[in-house]
Amino acid sequence: MFLTRARPLRNADGKIDYWFGINTDISALQAATAAAEEQRRLLETLNRTAAMVAAELNLDRMVQSVVDAAVQLTGAKFGAFFYHVPQPTGEAATFYTISGVPREAFSSFPMVRATEVFRPTLQGEGLIRSHDITADPRYGKNAPYKGVPEGHLPVRSYLAAPVVSRRGEVMGCLFFGHPEPGRFTADHETLLMGLAAQAAAGIDNARLYEGAQRDIAERKQAEEDRLIILRELNHRVKNLFAVTVGMIGMTARTTSSTQEMAQALTGRLRALASAHDLIRPNVASADQKAHHTHVGKLIEKILAPHVSAGEGQIKQEGPDIRVGTTGAASLALVLHEVATNAAKHGALSRDTGRIAVSWRVEGEHMVLNWIERGGPPISGPPQRKGFGADLAHMSARGQLGGDIVKSWNPEGLEIVLRASLERLEA
Incomplete structure (x- = not known):
């Protein structure tokens, strides 16, 4: 490529006799300019990329x-x-x-x-x-x-x-x-x-x-879990006092001597402690080894402290369904809440009260039916929903992967609990 510069040479009459000019080869200049422009473009792209990499997380x-x-x-x-x-x-x-x-x-x-x-x-x-x-x-x-x-x-x-x-x-x-x-x-x-x-x-x-x-999210979740555990502990301690007072009263009505009362009350308190041990493995247990049980045994442990009328007050029926450490804690928590409610307000608050508990397998879930009869008449759902009810619902839906439905019938409370078999065995 050439750059041409020229000027005319005129005579006395003003006519052009000659042209004087210079042709300059600018190929190298053009190439150098293009190369410089390409370098500028490359540097801009590199700088932009470096800034983005430094800022983008x-x-x-x-x-x-x-x-x-x-x-x-x-x-x-x-x-x-x-x-x-x-x-x-x-x-x-x-x-x-x-x-x-x-x-x-x-x-x-x-x-x-x-x-x-x-x-x-x-x-x-x-x-x-x-x-x-x-x-x-x-x-x-x-x-x-x-x-x-x-x-x-x-x-x-x-x-x-x-x-x-x-x-x-x-x-x-x-x-x-x-x-x-x-x-x-x-x-x-x-x-x-x-x-x-x-x-x-x-x-x-x-x-x-x-x-x-991830660390921030885990710490936040740990703090939330800690607060839930504290609320749960506070709630459970209150329930333990209430249940203990109720057991003392029930034991006094069904025994004829202080020695007999002491023996019966001691047994019931120990059963309550055993039920608590089933709830606590993932919170504060010193024994972190994996344990398994079955639904029937878990129900017996949880309900034992609340039975006052001897054999026949609780009827349970269902297949052997394996329950792991985490599943046992979650299921025990739900059963503990409904059993405590029954002892305070439902069928277990009277000697004539009866509870039928049955469970079966439906697909990938266990379905448990809890039916109370012989307790105080029920006019409808309670006016105030306590933390225990919320805790039972959270455990059923969150930890057990199912749900819990309550029917407040005049003749007695009926509960249907669904829980994932996989979650139960965990």
């Missing part, structure tokens, strides 16, 4: 931005980031994000395995650039594809770099391709090395942020 957005920038800087047809996944049979990486082509172009293909071509990148040995990967002696050496899978995007120019953390951990790999050969240069290598380092720092930061967020 969302892992998905950060990685996507790095891959987008690398495709723009290298001129690749497509680029992808794969997470490093150690396998028993060797190193591998699973697809994470892509740029330049739709995600579906990669998502259906298997993980990148440590083939002859991919192994150096997966093991963090360094960057690889190939003018034509199909002509590389390492290409097509591994079964079953002997190259790329059928339907894969065509690749001739190939550029790949590991993303290595400050601790030396290979966190993933950046892969870029183009269907034409010879598209990647040494400058592109340098750019990709810088972007891989930025990606490593960004992933480290995002992981630290996610870990901090």
Whole structure:
């Protein structure tokens, strides 16, 4: 390309006799200007990417931005980031994000395995650039594809770099391709090395942020759990006093001597303590070994302190359903609440009262029916809903994965409790 400058030379009459000019070859200047503009564009992209990586704590957005920038800087047809996944049979990486082509172009293909071509990148040995990967002696050496899978995007120019953390951990790999050969240069290598380092720092930061967020959430949940436990403890202590007072009265009415009363009352208090032990394993138990019981045994333990009229006051029937430590705590809590209510206001508050408890398996759930008869007449649901009722509902729905429904019939309370068999056995 030439730049021409000319001026006319005129005679006395003002006519142009000659032209005087200079032709300057500006090809080198144009090339230098274009190169400077390209460098400016690259620096802007790098600076923008570096600022984004430093500020972005969302892992998905950060990685996507790095891959987008690398495709723009290298001129690749497509680029992808794969997470490093150690396998028993060797190193591998699973697809994470892509740029330049739709995600579906990669998502259906298997993980990148440590083939002859991919192994150096997966093991963090360094960057690889190939003018034509199909002509590389390492290409097509591994079964079953002997190259790329059928339907894969065509690749001739190939550029790949590991993303290595400050601790030396290979966190993933950046892969870029183009269907034409010879598209990647040494400058592109340098750019990709810088972007891989930025990606490593960004992933480290995002992981630290996610870990901090998890810690905060766990601490918040632990505080909420602690408050619930304190409320539960306060509620249960009040109930224990109320039940103990009731048991003393019932025992006094059914015994003829102080010795007999002491023996009966001691037994009932011990049974109440045994029921409490079934509720507490995940709160304050010194014995953290896994224990299992069955629904029938758990019902017997929970109801034993409340029975005043001897055999026949409680009738229970159902199959053996295995209950684990966590399930026992949750189910015992629900049973404790309904039994305490029965002892204070329902069938167990009178010697003539009776309770029928039956349970069965329906699909993936246990269905338990609690039917009270012979207690005080019921005019309807209580006017005030206490914490015990809320606690029973929370345990049934949250910990047991089911629900609890109460019917306040005139002849007596009826309860239907559903609980997940999987949750019960936990």
